[in-house]
Amino acid sequence: xxxxxxxxxxxxxxxxxxxxxxxxxxxxxxxxxxxxxxxxxxxxxxxxxxxxxxxxxxxxxxxxxxxxxxxxxxxxxxxxxxxxxxxxxxxxxxxxxxxxxxxxxxxxxxxxxxxxxxxxxxxxxxxxxxxxxxxxxxxxxxxxxxxxxxxxxxxxxxxxxxxxxxxxxxxxxxxxxxxxxxxxxxxxxxxxxxxxxxxxxxxxxxxxxx
Numbered sequence: 203x204x205x206x207x208x209x210x211x212x213x214x215x216x217x218x219x220x221x222x223x224x225x226x227x228x229x230x231x232x233x234x235x236x237x238x239x240x241x242x243x244x245x246x247x248x249x250x251x252x253x254x255x256x257x258x259x260x261x262x263x264x265x266x267x268x269x270x271x272x273x274x275x276x277x278x279x280x281x282x283x284x285x286x287x288x289x290x291x292x293x294x295x296x297x298x299x300x301x302x303x304x305x306x307x308x309x310x311x312x313x314x315x316x317x318x319x320x321x322x323x324x325x326x327x328x329x330x331x332x333x334x335x336x337x338x339x340x341x342x343x344x345x346x347x348x349x350x351x352x353x354x355x356x357x358x359x360x361x362x363x364x365x366x367x368x369x370x371x372x373x374x375x376x377x378x379x380x381x382x383x384x385x386x387x388x389x390x391x392x393x394x395x396x397x398x399x400x401x402x403x404x405x406x407x408x409x410x411x412x
Contacts, residue, residue: 213249220259227408229261232360233268235373238322239275240283250276257347264407265354270344271322273354277347280326287340289318290387291366291394295343295357301334304346305412306353306403310335314399316343316357317366319373323356351412359403363396 209226211218223229231253233239239246253276256263265273271281292315301307316335324342327333335344335355344355358366370391374384406412 213252214245216245217248217252220255223256223259223261227262227410228404229256229263230360230404231256231263231265231269231272231354233266233272235268235319235369237268238283239268239272239281240322246272253277257350257352260350261352262407262410262412263352264359264404265352266358266360267318267320267356270354270356271320271324273347273352274324274326274328274342277328277330279324279328279331281322282325283322285321287323288321289323289337289340289356290370291318291391292316292363292397293318293337293357293394295335295337297335298333300332301344304332304334306346306406307334307344309402309406309411310399315395315397316355316359316400317361317363317397318357319366319369320356351407353403353407357397357400359400361397362401363391363394366394367391 211222249272253273275281294313295316296313297307297310302312323340327342327345330348331345332348333342333345337343343357346353
């Protein structure tokens with residue numbers, strides 16, 4: 203099911219109003235490869251406050267990658283930046299026991315692939331969340347906020363392989379060290395698997411199928 207009528211809000215323009223949060227079927231938090239949730243920018247502090255507000259409002263919501271890291275940090279978790287553990291492209295993941303039983307993530311197979319593109323990652327989950335998916339290198343890959351319909355994942359359910367390659371081309375100077383063989387990374391990305399299993403997560407959230 204294609205997702206239509208998306209209302210965009212850029213955090214650099216200021217925090218969204220409560221009325222904006224209450225508009226539509228669900229709220230989605232994404233981000234930019236040019237920034238880190240560890241950056242000390244006023245708009246990032248505003249974003250963290252908006253994530254906490256979204257939790258308080260209890261609206262159906264999803265946060266991916268930058269949003270996953272931001273939600274973790276906003277709720278008191280620990281996020282670090284580690285270039286040596288960069289994940290790019292389709293990455294193998296698995297559901298936890300809680301993930302298998304979750305209303306949204308339980309529709310996924312026990313093992314699946316998710317599109318990745320990050321250097322920052324969560325090393326300490328905040329209190330009040332349940333881990334739903336783990337990776338074989340970086341453990342914290344998805345969680346749900348306890349008691350509200352708010353999910354978050356390090357992987358991008360909204361992207362496919364071609365989108366990940368496009369993002370790599372756009373943000374290459376942010377992702378890689380100067381001496382990296384860019385052509386080799388590009389070839390590796392093209393050989394990574396597609397990620398059809400996660401493609402319906404956001405549509406199911408909007409439908410209330412959780």
